[in-house]
Amino acid sequence: MEASNLALQQLKISGVHQQRIRKYSLLPGKRDASFGNMTPTLFYPDKKSRRVNKSSDIASLSCHASTNKENAVKLNNNLSIMKRKCTENTYGSTEVCSFSESIQNISSNTVHEKVGVLLLNLGGPETLDDVQPFLFNLFADPDIIRLPRLFRFLQKPLAKLISTFRAPKSKEAYASIGGGSPLRKITDEQAQALKNALEDKGLHANVFVAMRYWHPFTEEAIHQIKRDDITKLVILPLYPQFSISTSGSSIRVLNSIFREDGYFTRVAISVIESWYQREGYIRSMADLIEKELSKFSKPEEVMIFFSAHGVPLSYVEDAGDPYRDQMEDCISLIMDELKSRRVMNNHTLAYQSRVGPVQWLKPYTDEVIVELGQKGVQSLLTVPISFVSEHIETLEEIDMEYKHLALESGIKNWGRVPALGCTSSFISDLADAVIEAIPSATAISAERSHINLAEKDPLNYILSLFLGSFLAFFLLLSPRAFSLFKNNLL
C-alpha cells in the first residue's frame, strides 16, 4: 500500500467560524469524487480553530461543488445533496451529526417513536479459524487499504493475499489470549449496560451492535433494526476519536445501506461521530489512571504513557483524518483533569500496531519504550487510548510484547490501565450522549443514484480492468515480486 500516494477522501478545512456557529462542507475527495461510491467526505476545521471554538454549539454542514468543475458534475450525478446538522459542545458534549441526503425534519409528536441505538465496532475473530476470513474482511475495506482508482478492483485479491500471509502471525497472537477476540462479548455487555442506563434515565431504547469485520455484521444489525420497527436511530461508534479507518469506514457502509433501503426514509437518524471530549469519558479515564497510579510505590514518579492505535501518516497528512488532532486534544483534556486533581505526572503519547511498509503516525510505541528505558525512566503506566474494550492489542501487544520490551529496556515498574469496558460512569455518559443526540435526528430521502463505473465511463472501466489484471498477474506469478511483497507488506 503506497499510502502517501493513495489519498482517497480528501478531508480539507473549510470551516467558516462564527460565534457559536460553524459551517462545514461535504465535498468530494479529489480522486474519490469520480468513483461513484458516494462516500461522503467530511471536512474538518483545523486543530487550532477547533480549540478556539470549544464553546461552539452548532455546526451546520452544507454541500457544495468542489473546486473542480468535473468533480462537481460527478458529485451531482453520484451524490445526492447531503446536509448535516451538527451539534458540538466540546468538553461536556459530543460531535453529533444528523445526516443524510435531503433532510426532512420529523417532529417527534407526529409518530409513535421507537428509539434504537446502533453501536459500531470493529469486531474480532471468535475462534482461530475465523482469523483469516476476519483479516480478509479488514484488508478488503477500501478505508483500510486505500488503492488508487485504477487498481480498486484488485482490493479483494490483495486482501486474500495479505490475509493469508498474515494469518499465522495473527493466529499466534489470538491463541495467546485464549483463542479469539473478546470484543463481541464485551460489546454485547456494553450494549446491555447502555440499554439499562438509558432506561434508568427514562428512555426506552433497543441497542444494536454492528461490527465492521466480523459478526454481528452491519447487515445483521440492520435486519434487527427493521424487525424492531425502529423509527429513531442514534449511531454511536465505540471509538472515542474519529478516524477514516474506523468510525468513518462503518459510517460509509451504513450510508450506502441507508441509501439503498427504502425503510430508512422513515427513520430519523443521528450520528455521534466522536465523543472523546465528553466530560464523563474524560473523568472516567482520569479515574482509571488515578487508581492504577496509586498501585505504584512512588506514584508521582510514574510516566503516564498513552498508547494509541496508529494509522498511516498519509491518512492524516493527505486525507485530513482528524484522528491525530483528536487524540492530542483528548490527552490534553485527560491531563488537565488529572492536574485539577493534583496529579502532576509527566506524560507522553505514542502510536502502536502498525502494519505494512508505509510510514504510520509517530512516535512509535515500541521505539518510545526503548528510549524511555534508556533515559532512566523507572516506572511506566501504559494507557490504551483509542478503544474502550480490551482486545488483542491490549491483551497481547501491550500486556505481553510491550511489557517484555519495557522490562528489557530497563524499566523496573510496569502498569497498564484497563479499558473502560462497562465502567458505570462511562456508560452513563454514553447514555447522556445518546439522549442529547436524539433531538437532532433527521430522516433521509429515498433518492438513489448508484451508477457504476462501467455504465458511467466504459473506456476507463476497460482500462482499469486491463491494468489491474496485468498487475495481479505480475504480482501473483513473478516469484521476485511475490517475495518482495511477502517481505515488505506483511
Ligand SMILES: C=CC1=C(C)c2cc3[nH]c(cc4nc(cc5[nH]c(cc1n2)c(C)c5CCC(=O)O)C(CCC(=O)O)=C4C)c(C)c3C=C
Ligand atoms: C481506533 C482504533 C483503531 C484504528 C485507528 C485502527 C486502524 C487500523 N488497523 C489496521 C489493521 C489491523 N487492526 C487489527 C485489529 C484491531 N484494530 C483495532 C482498532 C483500530 N484499528 C482493534 C480494536 C483491533 C482488535 C480486534 C480484536 O480482534 O480484538 C488487525 C488484526 C490483528 C492483527 O493481525 O494485528 C489488523 C491487521 C489498519 C491497517 C488500520 C489503519 C489503516
Ligand SMILES: [Fe+2]
Ligand atoms: Fe486496527
